[in-house]
Each structure stands twice: as C-alpha cells, then as structure tokens.
Amino acid sequence: DPFHGEAPIAMEKMEAYKRGSEYDTKNIRNKNLKRRMKSSEEKYNSAVKRAARYELLLTEEPGFLETEEGEESWSIDQRTIADAADIASANKHFELKLNQFGPYRIDYTRNGRHLLIGGRRGHVAAFDWITKQLTCEMNVMEAVQDVKSLCIGAFSCNLYRFNIELYTNRDVKMQCILSNINSVKLQILFQKYNFAWNSINQHGFLQYTDVSIGNIVSTINTKGGRLNIMCHNPHNAVVLLGHHNGSVTMWTPNQKEPVVKMLCHNTAIRALAVDQCGNYLATSGQDRKMKIYDVRMFKPLHSYQLHTGPSNLCFSQRNLLAATCQNVVQIYKDPCEHPYLTHRLRLPVEDVAFCPYEDVLGVGGSDSFVSLLVPGAGEANYDAFESNPNRSKKQRREWEVKALLEKIQPDMISLDPMVLSKVDHVSMERLRKDKEERMGFVEETAKFEPKHKNKGRSKSGNVEKRKQKVHGATIREQIKEEMKAKREKLLKAEESSLDQIAVVDNQTGDTTEFKNALTRKSALDRFKK
Amino acid sequence: MKVKVLSRNPDDYLRETKRDIHKVFRNYNPVLHPFEAPREYLRALNATKLDRVFAKPFIASLDGHRDGVCCMCRHRKKLSSIFSGSCDGEIRQWNLTNRQCIRTLQGHTGFVRGLTCSADGNMFISVGDDKTIKHWNTDALSEGRDFPINTLVTKSLYTGVDHHWTEATYATCGQTVDIWNLERAEPIRVYKWGMDSVNSVRFNPVETNLCISTVVDRSIRLYDIRAAVPLNKVTLKLKSNVAVWNPMEAYVFTAANEDHNLYTFDMRKLDAAVNVHTDHTDAVLDVDYSPTGREFVSGSYDRSIRIFPVLSSGKSREVYHTKRMQRVFTVRWSADNRYILSGSDETNIRMWKARASEKLGMVTPREKAATVYNDKLKEKFAYHPQVKRIARHRHVPKSIYQAMKEKRLIKESQRKKEQNVRMHSKHGSVPRVVEKKKHIVTFQE
Numbered sequence: 001d002p003f004h005g006e007a008p009i010a011m012e013k014m015e016a017y018k019r020g021s022e023y024d025t026k027n028i029r030n031k032n033l034k035r036r037m038k039s040s041e042e043k044y045n046s047a048v049k050r051a052a053r054y055e056l057l058l059t060e061e062p063g064f065l066e067t068e069e070g071e072e073s074w075s076i077d078q079r080t081i082a083d084a085a086d087i088a089s090a091n092k093h094f095e096l097k098l099n100q101f102g103p104y105r106i107d108y109t110r111n112g113r114h115l116l117i118g119g120r121r122g123h124v125a126a127f128d129w130i131t132k133q134l135t136c137e138m139n140v141m142e143a144v145q146d147v148k149s150l151c152i153g154a155f156s157c158n159l160y161r162f163n164i165e166l167y168t169n170r171d172v173k174m175q176c177i178l179s180n181i182n183s184v185k186l187q188i189l190f191q192k193y194n195f196a197w198n199s200i201n202q203h204g205f206l207q208y209t210d211v212s213i214g215n216i217v218s219t220i221n222t223k224g225g226r227l228n229i230m231c232h233n234p235h236n237a238v239v240l241l242g243h244h245n246g247s248v249t250m251w252t253p254n255q256k257e258p259v260v261k262m263l264c265h266n267t268a269i270r271a272l273a274v275d276q277c278g279n280y281l282a283t284s285g286q287d288r289k290m291k292i293y294d295v296r297m298f299k300p301l302h303s304y305q306l307h308t309g310p311s312n313l314c315f316s317q318r319n320l321l322a323a324t325c326q327n328v329v330q331i332y333k334d335p336c337e338h339p340y341l342t343h344r345l346r347l348p349v350e351d352v353a354f355c356p357y358e359d360v361l362g363v364g365g366s367d368s369f370v371s372l373l374v375p376g377a378g379e380a381n382y383d384a385f386e387s388n389p390n391r392s393k394k395q396r397r398e399w400e401v402k403a404l405l406e407k408i409q410p411d412m413i414s415l416d417p418m419v420l421s422k423v424d425h426v427s428m429e430r431l432r433k434d435k436e437e438r439m440g441f442v443e444e445t446a447k448f449e450p451k452h453k454n455k456g457r458s459k460s461g462n463v464e465k466r467k468q469k470v471h472g473a474t475i476r477e478q479i480k481e482e483m484k485a486k487r488e489k490l491l492k493a494e495e496s497s498l499d500q501i502a503v504v505d506n507q508t509g510d511t512t513e514f515k516n517a518l519t520r521k522s523a524l525d526r527f528k529k
Numbered sequence: 530m531k532v533k534v535l536s537r538n539p540d541d542y543l544r545e546t547k548r549d550i551h552k553v554f555r556n557y558n559p560v561l562h563p564f565e566a567p568r569e570y571l572r573a574l575n576a577t578k579l580d581r582v583f584a585k586p587f588i589a590s591l592d593g594h595r596d597g598v599c600c601m602c603r604h605r606k607k608l609s610s611i612f613s614g615s616c617d618g619e620i621r622q623w624n625l626t627n628r629q630c631i632r633t634l635q636g637h638t639g640f641v642r643g644l645t646c647s648a649d650g651n652m653f654i655s656v657g658d659d660k661t662i663k664h665w666n667t668d669a670l671s672e673g674r675d676f677p678i679n680t681l682v683t684k685s686l687y688t689g690v691d692h693h694w695t696e697a698t699y700a701t702c703g704q705t706v707d708i709w710n711l712e713r714a715e716p717i718r719v720y721k722w723g724m725d726s727v728n729s730v731r732f733n734p735v736e737t738n739l740c741i742s743t744v745v746d747r748s749i750r751l752y753d754i755r756a757a758v759p760l761n762k763v764t765l766k767l768k769s770n771v772a773v774w775n776p777m778e779a780y781v782f783t784a785a786n787e788d789h790n791l792y793t794f795d796m797r798k799l800d801a802a803v804n805v806h807t808d809h810t811d812a813v814l815d816v817d818y819s820p821t822g823r824e825f826v827s828g829s830y831d832r833s834i835r836i837f838p839v840l841s842s843g844k845s846r847e848v849y850h851t852k853r854m855q856r857v858f859t860v861r862w863s864a865d866n867r868y869i870l871s872g873s874d875e876t877n878i879r880m881w882k883a884r885a886s887e888k889l890g891m892v893t894p895r896e897k898a899a900t901v902y903n904d905k906l907k908e909k910f911a912y913h914p915q916v917k918r919i920a921r922h923r924h925v926p927k928s929i930y931q932a933m934k935e936k937r938l939i940k941e942s943q944r945k946k947e948q949n950v951r952m953h954s955k956h957g958s959v960p961r962v963v964e965k966k967k968h969i970v971t972f973q974e
Contacts, residue, residue, distance in 0.1 A: 060535065063534045080530070092534070193563065356536075373534055375533060383561050392551065408564055418566045
C-alpha cells in the first residue's frame with residue numbers, strides 16, 4: 001500500500017473545528033496536573049482531527065450559480081433559475097397572492113419546515129411550505145405588528161397593538177401577555193436557545209421575556225428614543241438596537257447599560273443583521289448606505305452606496321445578505337459592486353427571511369408572499385441533533401424536552417459565549433486574598449528541596465542551580481539597564497548644574513576656564529577631602 | 530449558466546419502513562452548535578441535580594440477629610455470601626442475592642470478636658469472648674453444618690482474627706498476636722509488645738507475610754510473620770481501632786482512629802500521613818477498602834457511614850445514615866465494588882449502594898453512554914460554584930450537624946489561638962506543623 005496510514009487532513013479544515021489555542025503545559029510544575037492537562041489536550045486534539053475527518057461523510061453539496069462569459073448573475077431572473085433547476089427545487093419558487101390583509105410579516109421555523117405569515121389586518125397562517133399543507137389559519141381581528149414562530153410545539157406568537165399573544169398550531173390561544181398597555185410595541189425577536197423574546201417599544205424600553213415560564217426577566221430603559229430596529233447576534237444572544245442618531249447599541253438582559261455602543265451611520269439606522277458566526281454586522285441607514293462591520297473588532301469592513309437605504313437586512317446560513325430597497329430584493333454574496341441576485345416586486349417589501357437548510361428566501365410583500373430561489377444560501381448538511389427538517393413527531397417531542405432543559409439562562413448572556421469554560425482568574429485571586437485576610441498570613445510557596453540523586457548532569461540540585469543562573473542573568477541584565485539609566489540621569493543633572501554655574505560666571509567674564517577647571521580632573525583630586 | 534439548488538432526496542433522509550431506525554445525520558461544524566459552553570454547563574448542572582434526585586442508597590436491611598452486629602467478613606470466593614457475628618455469640622451466614630439468612634450458628638458464649646474466611650473459601654474462623662477459636666465449614670448445606678470443624682480452647686481473650694491470603698495460616702490478636710497454622714493446636718509464633726493488648730490484625734494482600742496491627746498503646750505496628758522482631762511502628766495521639774491495607778497499592782494502609790479521623794499512611798514513609806480524613810464526629814470503629822483501592826468506607830460511633838476517596842482533600846464523598854441505624858460497629862465493601870454492608874448496634878445489617886445514584890439492574894448501551902457523558906461533564910464543571918454546591922450538599926441528622934458545627938468552631942478557635950501565640954512569641958519558636966504531621970507522636974523505622 002503506497003498510502004499507508006491515515007489520510008492527511010488539511011490544516012484549514014482543522015482550524016474550523018478548533019476552540020482556541022493550545023494550552024502550554026511547559027510551565028506546570030505539578031506533575032499530576034501536567035499529566036492530566038496533557039492528556040486532556042491530546043483528547044481535544046484528537047476530537048478536532050476526527051471532526052475534520054468527518055467532513056468526508058457529509059453527503060450534500062451546497063448550491064451554486066455559475067454564469068457564462070458576459071452573463072451577469074444579478075440579471076438572471078427567478079423564472080430562468082427555476083427552469084434550469086430540478087423539478088423539486090423549481091417547486092420551491094412560488095408566489096401567494098394575498099391582496100386582502102397585507103402587508104405581510106413572515107417567519108420560518110428553526111428547522112425550516114414551516115412558515116408563518118401574518119398580515120397587518122389580522123390574517124395569520126402557518127403552513128408546511130414545501131407540501132403547501134396548511135396547519136392553521138385565522139383572523140385575529142386586530143392589527144398584527146409582527147409574527148414569530150416559537151420552536152416549542154410550533155407555537156406562533158403574534159404581536160398586536162397592545163399585547164403579545166401566543167397561539168398553538170391548532171388555533172388555540174395559549175397566553176396573552178400585556179406588559180405595557182400604553183405603548184405600541186413595534187417589534188419582537190425570539191431567541192431560540194434562550195426561549196426568550198425581546199420586544200421594544202416607542203418609549204425606548206427593551207423588554208426581555210422568558211417564554212417557557214412566561215416571566216419578564218428584565219425591562220431596560222435604553223434612553224435612546226423611539227425604537228423600532230432590533231436584531232440579535234445568534235452567536236452570543238446579545239441584542240442589537242439601532243437608534244435615530246445612527247448609533248448601534250448592544251444589550252444583555254443582566255446589564256442596565258449597553259455593553260457596546262458604536263456609531264455606524266451619520267443618519268438614523270434603518271436595518272440591522274448579524275451573521276450566524278457572530279462575525280459580521282450589516283447596517284443600513286437613511287444616508288442610503290449599507291455597511292458591513294466586524295463585530296469582534298467593532299470596525300467597518302465595507303460600505304455600499306445604494307439608491308435607497310435597505311429597510312430589511314437578513315443573513316443566510318452561508319453568509320449571503322438579503323437587502324430590500326422598496327420593492328427590490330437584492331442578495332449580496334461577497335463585498336463587491338453588484339449584487340449576486342435581484343428580484344423586483346410590484347409593491348414595497350415588508351419582510352424577508354432566509355429559510356434554514358434550504359436555498360430559499362421568503363419575501364413578505366404588501367399583497368403577496370414570494371418564495372425565491374437563492375442558490376448557495378442554505379447549509380447543505382444539517383445536524384439532526386440540533387435541528388432536523390425531517391424529524392418525526394416523537395423526535396420533535398424528545399428534542400423539545402432536551403431544548404427546554406438546556407435553556408440558556410439570561411444571566412449567562414455575555415459578549416463572549418465561551419466564558420463559562422474558561423479559567424476564572426478573577427475569582428481565584430479574590431479567594432486567595434480573602435483567605436490571606438482570614439488566616440492572617442501569606443501562604444509560602446514550597447521552597448525547592450533537592451531530591452537525593454547520585455550522579456549525572458541532571459541531578460535535581462544542579463538543574464535548579466542552572467535554572468537559577470538563567471533566572472539571575474535576566475535579573476542582572478535588568479539591573480544593569482536600570483543602573484545605566486540612573487547614571488545617565490545623574491550625568492545630565494550634573495551637566496545642567498554646570499551650565500547654571502557657567503551662566504553665573506558669564507557675568508564675571510571668563511566662563512570657559514572655570515568650566516574646564518570643574519570638569520577636568522587633576523591627579524591631586526584624590527587627596528581632596 | 531449552471532445552477533444547483535439544494536434539494537434533498539427524501540429516500541436518503543427518511544427511513545424505509547417503520548421498523549427501521551431513524552437516520553440521524555451529524556455535522557460537527559461549530560457554527561451549527563452555538564452556545565457550546567453554556568449548554569454544556571447546563572447539562573452538567575442538570576446531571577448533578579438528577580444525581581441528587583436519584584440518590585437512594587439504601588437497598589435492604591438483613592435482620593435476624595438478636596443483638597448488635599459486631600463483626601462481619603466476606604466469603605473470599607463467593608460474591609453473594611457473607612458471615613456476621615453478633616454480641617450474643619450468634620454467627621449468621623447470609624445470601625446477598627435474595628437477602629436471606631441461610632444459616633444460624635450458636636458460635637460462642639459472649640461476643641463474637643472476629644470472623645475471617647480462609648484463602649480457599651472452604652472454611653471460616655471465629656474468635657469469641659469465651660476464649661475459643663472455632664473453625665467452621667462455609668458450605669451451608671454440608672452435613673456437619675451446625676457444628677464447628679475444630680475448636681481451639683486458649684488461655685487468653687482474643688479481639689480479632691485474620692487469615693493469610695494464600696497459605697493455611699491465620700493470626701489472632703488479643704493480649705498477644707498469635708500466628709496459627711490450621712493443622713496445629715498451638716500457635717506457631719507469638720508476638721508480645723509490652724503489656725498492652727492488640728486491637729486488630731490484618732494480613733497484607735500482596736506481600737502476604739506482612740501484617741499490620743493496632744495496639745492499645747496508640748501505636749500501629751508493622752511486622753513480618755517470618756521474623757521475630759517487628760519492622761516499624763507509628764504512634765498517634767489517640768488509639769486506632771483498626772488498620773486495613775489498600776488492596777491495590779498494598780503499601781498504603783488506613784487506620785480508623787478514636788479522634789474521629791482516619792489516617793492513610795504509606796508504610797515506606799511513616800513520618801507523615803498521606804492523607805487525614807476528617808468528617809466523622811465520633812470515634813471511627815471500622816474501615817474497609819473498595820476492591821479498586823480508590824475509596825474506602827468507614828463506620829463510626831456517630832451512627833453514620835462515610836465514603837472517602839483515598840487521595841484528594843480528605844473530605845468524605847458521601848454520608849449514609851438512617852433514623853434507626855445506631856452505632857456502626859462494622860462495615861464491609863462488597864467484592865464487586867457496588868455495595869456496602871454495615872452492621873450496627875440495633876441488630877441489623879444494612880445493604881447500601883456504593884454509588885448512591887447508580888441504577889441497579891440492566892443498563893442499556895444508550896443509558897451507559899449517557900452516564901459516561903454526564904460523568905465527564907460533572908467532572909469538567911465540578912468547580913463551578915452552583916454545581917459544587919449541589920454536588921456537595923448532604924442532609925445529616927441534627928446530632929451530627931451540631932457536632933460538626935461544634936468541631937468547626939473548636940478548630941477555628943484553636944487555629945486563632947495558635948496564631949496569637951505565634952504572633953507574640955519569638956520568630957520561629959512556634960513552628961507551623963502541617964495537619965498530616967500534627968497527629969503523629971513518634972515513628973520508628
């Protein structure tokens with residue numbers, strides 16, 4: 001066999017599965033701890049390697065659109081794409097004429113199987129959009145501001161003028177949450193791993209509600225004026241708000257102040273979106289600009305000048321960005337001049353959402369719902385334990401229980417979601433200080449006691465001596481430099497004092513000789529007292 | 530123009546028939562698994578909580594004795610068989626599988642002081658307050674099952690007995706330590722150290738001629754039964770009731786002391802204890818190692834049983850007690866490492882699980898995998914305050930709780946006092962002595 005052993009894995013592939021840099025065990029003195037750390041590090045590395053190797057078993061390839069010479073991808077219309085694609089995919093492009101109750105807000109479920117639409121004039125419907133099977137349909141007889149699908153039992157949640165109501169998929173009203181009756185709620189946001197939704201209102205209040213128990217976790221006065229732009233960072237569950245002065249603020253439920261405040265535009269913000277990995281933030285403003293920011297560094301990466309500022313922004317799983325300008329939907333791939341795809345509706349667009357695990361973009365318009373084909377938008381290989389589009393009823397129930405058990409508590413939300421698995425140096429230091437205060441003395445670290453070994457260079461005493469020598473050398477170097485600096489300082493001071501003396505002698509006349517006499521040393525100096 | 534739109538063939542993703550298992554596709558890309566750390570933490574927290582919910586350690590009580598159970602021994606070849614002796618001289622053999630007494634013997638008049646099983650498992654030996662040593666057949670169905678095979682009448686009282694691990698030799702302790710051969714009526718060797726009597730004797734399971742004894746003069750002595758003089762001894766501040774060998778690292782032994790502590794020693798270095806196990810609130814009467822050698826169980830006069838890990842902080846992992854259990858005279862860990870037996874003053878032998886929340890009976894592979902995963906998570910997040918608090922919390926009877934509080938108070942005040950003395954003395958005249966050396970009076974190599 002010329003290729004014996006395991007097939008090599010590319011470093012870039014491994015990089016994607018790493019959770020941080022390798023831990024350096026070199027400086028650990030405790031042998032037992034060192035051994036344990038090494039073994040855990042090995043396990044971690046092998047896990048990374050195996051995960052990278054597992055990519056071989058991922059069966060599906062993501063979609064793509066390749067154009068010929070002289071053909072522009074943004075000029076290709078949906079009909080052409082649907083004709084070129086296979087029949088099953090072509091069926092995913094459809095339009096629903098809904099000219100009575102619009103404009104429509106839309107939302108897909110977490111596994112991408114069901115679609116929820118809600119018309120401003122009270123029409124709410126949920127259906128399996130692939131088979132076009134209707135799950136429920138009703139008119140709630142009130143103005144619907146926003147609809148969100150919750151993952152538990154395909155509940156839907158509608159937002160009216162005054163309150164939020166929860167419905168099951170059987171038209172049964174579950175819960176009605178009246179929180180701040182005097183205010184008009186403008187938008188809600190459902191966080192899937194927290195079973196929580198955020199709502200904002202015209203008085204600048206951000207409210208964080210736990211859906212699973214129906215409690216209001218926190219209400220924060222953002223002091224940012226009327227709020228209607230909100231999105232959340234799917235990577236760390238931090239809520240982003242867009243303000244009228246062009247700033248974007250980030251909020252966690254456990255802090256009354258924004259964790260981050262950044263000025264993104266010179267005019268009011270119109271829309272916000274953060275991608276799946278929590279790396280990029282897309283913003284659009286009244287200044288007709290669309291900007292891409294790096295959320296980790298809080299730095300701008302790219303800026304587009306458009307005809308109008310997009311009113312809706314949405315990232316797909318594979319980082320395609322959908323932006324709606326009045327009645328035009330534009331989809332951007334990488335930062336470049338032209339969009340990847342465009343689509344024009346008859347009337348202005350109200351809402352857009354990418355369908356998870358499918359190459360589909362749902363567009364809620366003023367009088368219709370359109371499902372667009374966007375090749376390369378969705379993640380090709382799903383993880384069935386995370387969200388499974390093909391799950392059975394039993395699997396769904398089991399998953400719901402598991403998901404509720406793993407509900408992330410509001411106090412765990414912070415900018416760095418991995419903070420829980422890191423070493424807590426701060427508390428350790430505090431505990432040490434407390435102990436010292438309590439005990440009344442500083443615990444001494446054990447002094448080195450040489451082991452009794454008979455021969456060889458590696459005698460533990462000699463090793464320690466050598467170590468001390470190296471350690472001493474650095475200290476000596478440091479001391480030398482310090483002394484040098486001190487000497488120079490002294491010399492300077494002396495010179496300045498000489499200058500002063502020279503100035504004094506200027507009045508008498510002969511400066512140089514006096515100065516020379518002071519600086520030049522004579523042989524007789526040593527007898528001076 | 531070339532277009533490919535994602536389209537999954539349902540045949541690849543759905544099972545063919547209802548009898549098939551569901552197809553589960555995995556993708557380990559971290560982007561699809563957000564909130565890794567908080568979710569793992571919550572899983573660990575839930576696992577810890579469930580651990581406490583399912584902690585039901587008490588299995589059964591073996592009742593039948595008419596007086597307190599003062600000694601027990603395991604059958605060396607059979608998992609399901611144990612022997613117990615009570616304060617009225619009765620010896621019982623039990624079947625642990627159906628939790629029934631299979632034989633009752635009137636062994637001695639007065640206490641049964643010690644029981645031990647022979648290396649081949651055919652015979653067990655009992656010593657009692659009537660100054661006799663009796664050899665019995667372990668087979669409960671043999672013909673002469675009601676009578677001893679052999680009875681040796683001796684001059685002095687014996688307090689304990691232990692059988693050699695390979696040879697037909699056993700040792701008894703009392704006024705002296707006597708080494709007996711099964712064929713002879715007289716001891717083959719007699720050890721006597723001063724005027725003090727000996728509490729216990731145990732053979733080393735690996736270096737089989739090595740013995741350990743605890744003596745009333747507060748010392749623990751090590752000796753080789755082939756030699757006339759003992760090897761070395763260590764004297765503690767108070768008397769040790771029993772010392773047992775670690776079956777896996779047979780140079781380590783643990784002594785149950787009257788000062789509420791247990792001391793683990795390395796026999797090669799007796800100047801300091803390897804670990805001091807403090808949690809009991811009264812004298813510790815018996816101790817027994819798990820067959821893995823990682824943990825041991827101790828029974829105390831404070832009416833509780835505690836399980837300690839050998840290494841680590843010296844705090845107990847678990848405490849078992851019931852309302853009815855009185856002073857625990859004897860404890861044994863079963864040879865399959867799953868059960869603990871305790872014999873106490875109120876005539877019962879109690880059977881406990883060694884791991885309180887372990888599921889008994891058949892475990893499916895999925896359950897097993899889940900347990901392994903949960904254990905790993907618990908280990909990973911063990912130091913988080915929430916997890917630690919839940920995992921550590923144990924309910925103890927009021928008497929123990931008060932005693933623990935009092936002990937803590939005493940310890941704190943002693944520490945403060947020592948600190949004050951040190952502060953007002955000449956520098957270095959009041960040295961700090963570590964806990965592991967504090968309780969050792971002398972040691973002889």
